Amino acid sequence: MSLLEIDNIFKNFGGLSAIEDLSFSVKRGEICGVIGPNGAGKTTLFNLITGVYHLDRGNIIFDKKGLNGLKPHKIAEMGISRTFQKIRLFKNLTVAKNVHSGQHCRTHAEILRAILRGKKFRDEEKRIEEKTSEFLKFFNLQDKKEEIAKNLSYGEQRLLEIARAMALDPSLILLDEPSSGLNPKETIELMDRIQVINQRGVTILLIEHHMEVIMGITQHLIVLNFGKKIFDGSPEDCRKDPEVIKAYLGEDFARC
Secondary structure, three states, X not given: OEEEEEEEEEXXXXXXXXXXXXXXXXXXXOEEEEEOOOOOOHHHHHHXXXXXXXXXXXXXXXXOEEOXXXXXXXXXXXXXXXXXXXXXXXXXXXXXXXXXXXXXXXOOOOHHHHHHOOHHHHHHHHHXXXXXXXXXXXXXXXXXXXXXXXXXXXXXXXXXXXXXXXXXXXXXXXXXXXXXXXXXXXHHHHHHHHHHHHHOOOEEEEXXXXXXXXXXXXXXXXXXXXXXXXXXXXXXXXXXXXXXXXXXXXXXXXXX
């Protein structure tokens, strides 16, 4: 059963096609990878799904509901969260406060309740703290919760951004180059965590240049080139596809 459907979408910038006639679907519960050369339209795709950009044509359907024209915060409320190719944390806030911010769509306390600090407000505050501790523990950041985010290592900032995205309690999470800048040990640990997140019932759409990651954890691959889909299938078939080899993987990778 599909959770996300991309239906004949188009996006142009100044007459240049960033995405052209793109269609594919992501099944509920799978890890789907999106790969392709620089400029292939991968991040543009994420920006279209999350409402940062608006479609010129076509439809994006999430959990049987259309996303066309919705604001990013409304799409987040529906259960889609994301990370970014260039880390976007609240760098002057603590680690814990960054994860708190990921839960804003799931809070309901009114201003008056917050001022009076009534029982409902205190209960919600407790729930936020418990969830924050859960996610920080999962990403081994619990001991850093009072650290200012900008003082973390690059790898820790990457993990914090994923923790913040998970705090939204999403059905679908979009990960844009999550292993970028990580060392081999951090990359292996990240792969393990992504698989555990998926096992918890979260569907994952993943942009990644690191082929060991993409081939190691995905069940489904989409390959883009100049905004067009050139492959849609399994990682095993992808590495043998002549058009993918020519456009992106290269002969050396195909022989591995």
